[in-house]
Amino acid sequence: MTGLWRTVRLVLLALVAGAYLVFDYLASSSSQPPLYAVLIGAAPLTLGVIVACWNSAFRLPAMLLCTGVLLAVALNLDRLLSHAAWLYFFQHAGIMTSLGIMFGSTLGSHEGALCSRIARFASADPLDARYLHYTWKVTLAWTLYFAASAGISLLLFAFAELATWALFASLFTPLSLGLMFGGEYLVRLRALPGQPHFSIAQTIQSYRKYTQCRDAAD
Template sequence: MTGLWRKLRLVLLAVVALVYVVLDYLASSSPHPPAYAVVLGAAPLTMALLGASWNSSFRLPAMLLCLGGLLAIALNLQQLLAHAAWFYLLQHAGIMTALGIMFGRTLGSHESALCSRIAKIAIAVPLDAGYFHYTWKVTLAWTIYFAVSTLLSLSLFALAPQAYWALFAAVLTPVSLGLMFGGEYLVRQLVLPDGPPFSIAQTIQSYRKYTQCRNAAD
């Protein structure tokens, strides 16, 4: 029964993700998107900001600032709908830039690289210098990926039809993220066949633990 529920949950998550991608594309590609599409498209970023504010050392002012921003958006929803593409550009390019900085700033040493820190959480046994050298390269690859994604987002928005940019931001970005995770997993099996194994799901869980520990430390 547990296995069946797990499969149903995965199917439900896949359906929700597909619906979100479709609505995100429709909202970001249309010059006059419906309000519900914009609200749903902005939901992940809104939830992330609220979560970060709640876990911040300055919880009360951060939450008040977020709530004030949401109120301002609600009072000016029509103006936002008229410039929805710019909102989606700021959301997409902003997230890519922030993630690129977060990964890139940890490249100072092999053991301090972000993927090295995640590996320490995911793997119980001590890791050697060779493993940290590999995870440093993975951190560099993610940094380059986010930098290229930011440049492509800005370039397509400025130079290409809006539908092309929306296709890249709403559809190709989640697909490329999945390919990055899957590709890294396959490369790791080839480069470090005797290394301690951990799955993509463990990687994501370890990243969440890392961010929670970092927020708690701040």
């Protein structure tokens, strides 16, 4: 029964993710997208901002500011719809740039690289220098990936058709992310035989533990 419920959950998650990607494409590829597509497409970022404001050390002013911004958006929906593509461009390029900076800023040492820190949370045993050198290279690879994604997003938005940029941002980006995760896992199996190996789910869980410990330390 547990296995059936897990399968059902995965199918539902896949359907929701697929629907979101479709709405995201519809909203970002049109100069005048339907309101429902924009609202659904912007929902994850909006919820993320609200959660971040709620968890902020300055909760009250942050939530007041967030409420003010949402109110301003609600009062200017027509203007937002006519510039929805710019909203999605800044969202996509901003996320890629932020992630690139987050990964790249930790490349100063093998031990301090972001993927090395995450791997230490995932492994019950200490990681040797060879493993940490590998995770440093993985951190570099993710840095280059996010930098390239941000650059391509900018070039396509500036010089290509809007539909082409929307296809890259809404469909190619999540597919390439999956390929990066899967490809790195296969490379790790060959590069580090006999070493601890973690699934994508374990990596995500370890990253959550790392961010929780970092936030607690701050």
